[in-house]
Amino acid sequence: MKWFKHDSDSRHDAKIQKVRLKYGMEGYGLYFFLLECIAGTVDSHNLTFELEEDAELISNATNIHIERVEEMMRYMINLGLFESDDGRITCLKMALRTDEYTQQLIRKEKSLPRVSRETPESLPINSQLIEEKRTDKKRDSRFAPPSVTEVAEYVKEKKYSINAQQFVDFYSAKGWMVGKNKMRDWKAAVRTWANRDGNKQQTTEMWVGGI
DSSP states (O other): OOOBOOOTTGGGSHHHHHHHHHHHHHHHHHHHHHHHHHHTTOBTTBOSOBOOSOHHHHHHHHTOOHHHHHHHHHHHHHHTSSEEETTEEEOGGGGGGBOHHHHHHHHHHTOSOOOOSSOGGGSOOOHHHHHHHHHHHHHTOOOOOOOHHHHHHHHHHHTOOOOHHHHHHHHHHTTSEETTEEOSOHHHHHHHHHHHHHHHHHHHHHHHHTO
16 A cells, blocks of 8 residues: 555544653654554555554664553554454554555455545444454464565565665574564564664764754
């Protein structure tokens, strides 16, 4: 999904106001960062609207302490900004705010609410089809470490500037673990790695430039 709709008055939403009141702009920024992470994985083969990055990857990408990331994410889930089921975090309401191509895929799949002017809370969700899709994804979710070639091809596709060999060596040495958990999606790890390197590069350029 190339983009999602962001209302110009989102800051006035009661739930988002609560996030901002409790965590300031850090919480506000994290909320939209999570939405971008979810939107970035939505395509014709993935309409689950699931957050693939875990707290450690998000912490690494945002430079926010992992415990604070977990705390803010729990708070957002409790507010209903995200859903949580069996450890999987989703934002199904984002189905109402997708680009035209993704809306067509959703209507074709009939596994998520159709785009409508109704409020997200009032839209019926076909829970049976969603559960079937989740079950299928769990069935196919056995992790297999990627080769350097696979990582290099993905890096080239995404036009990142990271070193595929370095990435594979790093996680091979860790047993393909992310914190205390087995890695589920190496592509998500690549994206986070690229975001981290991009942030470091930006910081260096700002420092060198004397900004």
